Amino acid sequence: MDGARAWLGEIDPRIWQAVIAGLFLAMGWIVNGWQNRRAAARAKAERLRDLHRAIFAEIETNLANLWDVDALNAYGAEMRARMEADETFVPFIPRERHDRLFDTIVADLSVLPRVTIDPIVKYYAQVGSIAAIAEDMRGEGFRALPQARRIPMYEDYIQMKVQALEYGRVANHLIRVFAADGKAAAEAEATRLSSPSAGRSVP
Structure with missing residues (x-):
């Protein structure tokens, strides 16, 4: 020593x-x-919150425009009745563009957690499909079709909106749960919603 x-x-x-x-x-x-x-980590968490807020707002705005499932189906039934009663009637199809914000943040989607990114992408994919069919139905080709072919196309268009409404509600519900209770709670809620017995249980 x-x-x-x-x-x-x-x-x-x-x-x-x-x-x-x-x-x-x-x-x-x-x-x-x-x-x-x-x-x-703090910057990533802040970016995640900002993206969630922005996406939530854009989806919520479109959901308000879509009314609700019953209203959409009722409107679709009304248009079908008018089309069946008048062979020359062609319903007005507005231009559909409800993803302007999403297009600007696609590069940042990797910041989002899997539990919210999946339903968000699913919703916006449906929105894109609606925009595509709406553009087709605004053209002369749709007007030239016989009413017997226009009617099922219009019904598909309405049902695509119904599906977008459901997808959007799920996406925003999971964003809300994630913000309030964290990732684990959102994952548990996503699992519950994916269960066949869940039904339309999104608030």
């Missing part, structure tokens, strides 16, 4: 200074790395 103390005492003080400086430098790297990781 005394020999070890003697050996340590013989070490050049400059070496001790270098060792101590190295330890402080290493500690600085560790602390700095920890702080950087915390800052990155």
Whole structure:
């Protein structure tokens, strides 16, 4: 033991200074790395919240325009009756574009958790399909079809809107649960909703 103390005492003080400086430098790297990781995690969480808020708002606006399932089906039935009563009647089909915000943030979707990104993408894919069929139905080709072919196309169009309404409700419901109770709660709710017995249980 005394020999070890003697050996340590013989070490050049400059070496001790270098060792101590190295330890402080290493500690600085560790602390700095920890702080950087915390800052990155905080920035990612803030970006996630911002994306969720923006997507929620865009979906919610479209859901309001879609009314509800019963209203959509009632409107579809009314249009079908008019088309059956008048062979020349062609219902007005507005241009459908309800994904302008989504198009601008596609590159950032990897920030979102799987539990919300799946229903969000599912909803917007349906919105894109509606926009495509609406564009077809606005053309002269649709007007030139016999009413017997226009009617089922229009009914498909209405049912696609019904499906978009359901998808949008699920997406926004899971965003809401994630924001209020966290990822685990949202995953549990997604599992519940995917159960065949869940039915239309989205608030």
